[in-house]
Amino acid sequence: MYGMIHRALQAMVVEEFGPEAWDAVSMAAKVGPAELVSAVVYPDEVTLRIIQASAFRSGRAEEEFLRRFGAFWVRFAEQCPYGDIMDFTGRDIRTFIGNLDRMHFAVVDLMPGAKVPSFALTEDTRDQLRVRYRSPRTGLEAMVLGLLEGLLDRFGIEGEVTAVAGINEGAEFLINLAVEGSEC
């Protein structure tokens, strides 16, 4: 995965538990500043070690940690210099999710080597969105759930995200929107 994910993990651990906690995580995961270069694509086992060490340090189960990280990731991406890319991808949740694959494609074009997931809006009604998620990786569905929750926050939408039964190489998520007063 891109080192940017590692940077986001570091930021979350530091924000919640302080820099000493990150020192402990990096020691446990055997990573250092060289594993925090955003544009570098690292082997998945490196990312997995950081996730496991961070989850352990946070005292949370890995799945719960990943869900929180998914939401944090949206905030992290907004605030870092890549924030403009978030707006470029879409200024409402439907456009954003619908354009995610294009954005990933363009980013991989610039920084090749990464295996990126795919998102598609398969159902779009006034009060519900169905998102199909596909990835060459397994085990990150909790993070995607958190990411979709983070998008709801980003666009100021009240709603709830649930994962429906997993499908081959991915999963589906239902976003139930609170229709009254929401601007989607």
Next chain:
Amino acid sequence: MLSLTLSESELGKLFPFHLRLRADLSVIGTGPSLRRMFPALAADDHLFDHFQPADSRSGIRLGELVANADMLTLRDRGGAATLGGQVIARGDEFFLALNLLDVPGQPDIQSLQISDFVACDPAVSRLLLGPVHDALVAESLSVSRELGMERARVIDIMNRTGRLAGFLGHDFANFLSIIDLNARLLERGAPLDERQKRCVEAIIETASRGAVLTRQLMHLSGAKEETGLAISPDRVIKEHEALFQLVIGPQNPLSLELSAPSAVIVASEAGFVASMVNLLVNARDATAGHGGIRISTSHGRDVEALIISVRDWGSGMAENVRLRAFEPFFSTKAAGNGLGLPAVRAFVEGLKGNISIATAENIGTTVEMAIPLRLPDGAYTSGVTTQKSAATQSVLVVEDEEFALEGVVDLLSATGFTAIGVLSGEDAVERLRRSNFDVLLTDVVLGGMTGIDLARMAQAEQPGIRVIFMSGFAPDPQMIADDCPYLQKPIKPNQLIDLVGNAARTSV
């Protein structure tokens, strides 16, 4: 002809800036990006209400051009953008498959959206390049800082660990000196039964092993090796016989012919042992692990030097190999690095000696080092010590560790020296004003004034006095004059006695 039905949404994805016009050029429909960029553009508006030809060709009877031409370029009347693309005429409708060509000023991703472009449009990557580049540059500065801080932190930890190791080594060396000295005094004292002798031997042996550990700790601390130390090569070789046997292998007999027991050279003991190991490794490899190796020492015939040789009965060297044997990085061994013999030569020449190789193929090789014998004052000697009455040799011992002071004074007294001990440099100065001494034996690190300062005052007070330093640390060589030998703790009693004896004999 291919017929394809697309929804508005699908059409919008393929052609985000499309325009559908009637034959009279009034607007039927627009793509999502066109709507977003030109919100005033509404259905039934005329094309020219909002756009004008961007070039002269497009301007020629635009109506006809739109009907017949493939390509068209339009600029919006507000100057926001230039659009261009193909015109497709179908019945009484025109479909303008337009793309965004140019946005005046600096087009950036803040004013656009990714869906303004068709899928895989390279313009998207170009637009992302700027922010990605800026973000990576900013991050590289941050990563450089982090790496620098990480490196500084690791270096700091290593330095602190090293310093701690050094301090621990220093203190431990002091304690070992006390243990060793007192054990040896016990050994020399009243007759011991067998069990008591074994106890004393165990204490001395364990203190000796502790000394090895201490030296390793000192190396870890980055402390320099002892310098200016007078060593007896015969004794060092005997003490390391087990190590040397280990180096050449248990099947390879090691014989010692040591004929210079009282010869003293001023050299680093660690450097001397390392040089011997280098020579023994070469001898072992030449003998393929068997055949025997001999270490011998003797006094030189023509010059006052100590000859130390390592002889093997192995494969020997061809003349062309012998000539290059001391050449750095030259080796005939598959895994050799070619640094052993050059290092030995550097060591020997550093002592103003020389090294030579006598060899013959299938006969064997003798490496001979000739090292000048030296007294602490730089004079040469035959290496044979004169018998001067120890009772006339007076030594002032300065050591702030009480038990260590007692041990040294007792040892020197038992050997026949007149030894007076004081616990501080200040007390030593008082003594020096009242009595003459042949030798000042002082720790470098004292409570008040340092041993170095004390030595200077002593030499000013009594110019003929000889000074010997001792410490758990190895000092900077520039701090010590050439004629001030240095004993690194834990002190070896025989070394101490030899040094003090030599110094006392040459005092004036």
